Amino acid sequence: MFVLRPLLFNELSLHLRPRPKLLNLFAFILLFPYFLTAQIHGDVVDEDDYFMTGATVSWLEGGGTTVDAEGKFYLDNVAGKDRFRISYLGFTTREFWLDTLTFPLNVVLTEAGTSLDAVEVTARDNGRSASLLNSRNIESISSKELRKAPCCSLAESFENSPVVDLTYGDPLTGRREIQVLGLKGNYTQLTLEKRPMLDGLASPFALDLIPGPWVEGIQIGKGSGSLENGAQGITGEINTELIKPPHGPKLYVNLFAGSQGRGEANVLMNHQISPTLWLGAAAHASLTENKHDFDFDRFKDMPDRRTGVGLLRLFRRGTDNWEGQWNILGVKDRRSGGQQNVHDHGQPTLNPYIIEQDNQSLEVWGKTGYYGFAKPHQSIGLIYSGSFHKLNNQYGGEFHRGTQRSGYFNGLYHTQIGNENHQLALGGIARMDDFTETLGSRDFSRGESTVGVSGEYTFRWEEAKEGASFRAFTAILGLRADRHNLGGDQFSPRVNLKYNPNEATAIRLSAGRGWRSPNLLVDNLNWLPSSREIIVGNESDTGLSAENPGFLGLETAWNYGINLTRDFIVKGREMQVVLDVFRTEFQNQVIVDAEQELANLRLYQLDGASYANSLLFSVNYEILPLIDVKLAYKYQDVKQTYATNGLRDVPLTPRHRALATVGYDGARFKAHLNYQWVGEQRLIDFDQVPEDIFLPHPQTSPAFGLLSLNLTYVANAKTEFYFGGENLTNRRQRDAIIGAWEPFDGGYFDATQVYQPIFGARAYAGVRWTLK
Template identity: 30%
Template sequence: MKIYIFIVGLLLPIGISAQTILGKVTNTNNEPLDGASVYWLDTTIGTTTGQKGEFEITTKGVSKKFLIASYVGYKSDTLEIKEQSFTTFQLKESNELDGIVIKGQRDGVIISSFKPIKFEQITQTELGKAACCDLAGCFETQTTVQPQTTNVITNSKELRILGLSGVYTQILIDGFPMIQGLSYTYGISSIPGTLVDNIYVSKGANSVLQGFESISGQINVETKEPDNTDKLLLNAYINNFSEKHLNANYAFKKGKWSNLTAVHTVQPANEFDRDDDDFLDLPKLTRYMISNKLKYGKDADWGWNSRIGLRYVNEQRIGGQTFFNANTDKGSNEVYGQTVNINQPEIWTKTGFRLNDNNNFVFYASSFYQNQKSYFGTVKYDANQTNFYGNIQYELNYSNNSLKTGLSFRHLDLDEDISFTDNPLQRTYAGNYFRNENITGVFAENTMKFFDDKLTWIAGLRADYHNQFGTIITPRTLLKYDITPNTIIRANIGTGWRTVNLFSENIGLLVSSRDIVFAEQLEPEKALNTGVNFTQKFNTDNVSGFFSADYYRTDFQNQIFPDYDTDPTKAIIENFTGKSVSNIFQAEVYLSFWEQFEFKTGYSFLDVYREIDGQKELLPFNPRHKVVTTLGYKPLSKKFQIDMNAHWYGKQRLPNTQSNPVEFQRPDFSETYTVVNAQFTYNLKKFELYAGCENIFDFRQERPIISWQDPFGQYFDTSSVWGPTRGRELYIGVRYRLK
């Protein structure tokens, strides 16, 4: 309790003097310019603006108090700084763009210098280096996030951070928890890459404002803003499997109102079975999505501002044996197949009222409904989920500090119905599973600055009342210390917790022939996360970039992880309150040469284990060592660009199959492997042609399904997938943009 009292004390307003200048960069219409450069005359001391055009820059070591702001397509401006602590730039559009030599472009990945939380901002520049058909494919060039296949037959995926399951990663869409419960399994694949503007990735404990999850980290996907995107964007893509993606975005603006409408469809691939195991290498995916984002006003302007989003997704996935017919063979005990049919409408709004620069109110509300009908062999799984999320915040800026406080409410209604069309294995988990969850929360977070703004401290605390598990306290604190403006140390510590949605989060349980045994009532998962980060940025006339090193440790107080090892015919579900730890060290170097060449390499070391009876047991599917390297070239003319990336994966522990018959046994560890991807992009003013190859050297984990010869037998299992299974993928696409 002492730590909670201590943190609450830190939340009290504290006034601190500062030796920094705060400001904002806008255009002549008072619209914020995100990513503008701000720097002192005749120095290398500078920064970039955030989403709202805001910036913060130190005055230490500056003799000439002339501040310069610049942005591509706008005329630079210089202001003399005297006694003011806040200044505003209004940049005018340049009418002589053809005569300007643009010295640089926005980096693909930006690590914020002035925010206490270390965010890796993945921009559209980076997303253009790969196909990025959907959100799951937007991390091909990243070290921090690892996409992982959870069901090889339907190709469902999760996003892992710190070597932990994707269930511990808090995924937000425009700040809303839309990937939750039933939507976890396929939700990340339903967001088309053409709708994504920026992705903000942070590791470990984060702000308490968005909730109590974020045990391993947070991914906030920012979709494109109607008033700051292409008027028209068309995208068409096809790969060598004949899977086709079509996208269209249309935006318009009138006064303070703007609107973005997007449509997206995926049409299924042809049938491929390179393994000759009678199972499709790639499921047949059909998806239709339409979304609309209506916006009024600006967050930074006084008065009202609002965004309202609508989206509807219809999706069908068909996988299994090559001769499976989804119209006649659902639930068959002779032909094995999997079908998933999803319908999901959703709505959200973010509405704010800014009294002045120091006082702001924001209301968040979102809701979605998902209906899913599925067959996994002879297992029938039907589910319905209704979600509601509400959050109201008050923000007070005082003495260069910020206090945010508010209330939140979550409602989840999940009804899962499981039955068997045939049950020769005498599995016991059929039945109706119903969850009704209501969570009311109160939170406060104070951002304070010390030592002439060199030290920034965020102290946050929230208390949530769960209708089943009672009150749970979540404290978090984050520190940032600027050794120099370009040399930064960060540290964070905090707790997190979550309730378990067993079937939707572990869809492989329904796929395999294992019986599911509930050993006890499941409690919320809880963990403590601590981490430190060092970032060094550098910028010379010819070379710019950064070096970053991280260490994070996660200690679970309770964890739910299916036990596959005790009995190969069962998955035992129980609370694990023993020692369960994730240690990760990550280092990354990014270099940009002459604004034409890019090089980035990152190394990750994972140590994820449990202790059982005093013995250390590694958790499966975590490469102990991993290296990601990317290369890029773009001439100053910007006519074309070439991008390559290589992923090297070390050995991964696999589930224990030694009690299986010899023909159904697998090694204890996977082999090491490398995957190399490349893409070529050619620019033709409004058109952009791109072509690429994923997995150039065609590495495959052959026949990943155990007992594929007998998919209705007791040893059938799809959980030992540790590498790519479909081999080399060639693709070609075209984009059309109307600015």
């Protein structure tokens, strides 16, 4: 029997403050079973062993469920029903009789195809889908879509996404941010297999530290989503599912090399060690070394980087009504950048402006559960984790140091009321975070704890009359109550409505409240290497305390959204149109104000209006056999109220964006061309910058476009070669660093106003080798 000792957190130095009752609770959790939903359960994959997320599992008489992100389904037993089907667009539907089955099932769907004389009808999965059946507004991305880009990190997997915008980072820290619904990624809840993903001090580089080749799929939830994982997702939730050992390849190797001096290697191994146990391991190594300085300002255009990530996984799946998984993730990431040497025209300080960033993380998490209740519609599940993160950073003469110790527990219970049309989900979360953080001699430490409960009621209705057209309605009403030790009581109501007037259309409405606790320094990491001093709070702020100087107050907001998803059949091929309209309104928000004084960056609580309006329109269509086209347009209106300047556009937030991709998905050869257009953006005011500083920045950045190409050759069932280029038009922002000639002694030094890529055209090549 696999047993985790109850003193695991002590042994890993992850304890916050030893509490015997808490340790006993975690010991109980580790031995308690997980995840259930129903007596009828199993896995659904395609012929390449990829999860068929979103496939429909339904009784022939009506009613059913869908396959989840892990390829699993749970179907409630219903008296009088003994025959069900599993279907997915473009794949052959399979039907089953209950009295002939042994659970859990392992179902393989094959692509549909039929020949009539010289006519061949086929259907394909293009790797990206917006389901008409899902009750919430979720876009799913499979590993097939991820292979259309170099995608050596989770961050790069969004380069082809119309929903998630990827910024271009800065040359000093090297980090890249995402934006969702016009707002920074801080307001989107990031989860790794439905648990917090490298958050807190680790959040600036979280997306860089999850390798793309490890990813099985991504679910992007827009707007107010589920409350089961917390209420931190103000603009949505991005959940990443890693490849699972029971379904993963026996061995997978991915090698990558780029012209910017970057090389990466990824290895995955999976092995069944007993009838019920699977062991998985994954390793990632990344090295970037270069001295590129295309604008001759003596600063590296990107930092050198040495990264190692390791993952060990143990899965248990059996026929005795319980299963579980246990995981250990370790990360070591070191980046070196800044000035390569001092300027020869008389920089007063002869030592170069050095930037060193050293981040180390260790996470242990698991899931256990039981699905052997007398009533098959009942379920209970537990998710638990402990994590430790340490950072040791230097920005010129300033040192940023910190440690974070966190514990997390989430318990979930699912049942139904009366029949399958009325479902209830109950949950409880307990979380503790201990932050020790300093910037120079200033203390930003704090201790936070949250205890909360949630409930969600789901009502489902489908047109069941024989011969009637398909119609369906779903309503999800949720409420979460949390007690935060510093921010007080927080109540988060949410509602999600979906109506299907026919089989090809889904209309969704959502509204809800969310909240988060900001990380003052790491949320604004790009401002640390600058000549500004960070000033926290103002006269009206009451949230500052000597015991928790790093806490300025919670951020809270309401989000409202409407979605229309419509499928068409045009010339025998499917077209999908998606329209999203969202508005986010803040009641509390930490304002980052760089325009009061040149010498200071002020962080203070909002006093006035702050909102983000977002509209997204996208079209996906297979214009010719094996040739897909995706077009998207996004409009964003994002404003905040500043203490001295009133309501203004938020800097570095383009009002208009557009995306166009063309892909050819042949059996041997695949090609994908991607074009992104970014409209004008407001930059911070430069009026106060001294005249002697060379400043080519406009007050509004120009619009620009980027072109990338990915080519893949499938040599055989095991081997793929890929190569391509990014930023093929060689678009670069010159003189992005203001005051680069005298970073220590000049009147102003700043590298935050980056609106275009710093690095020019890049080429890459790689190989994927898979042993099933």
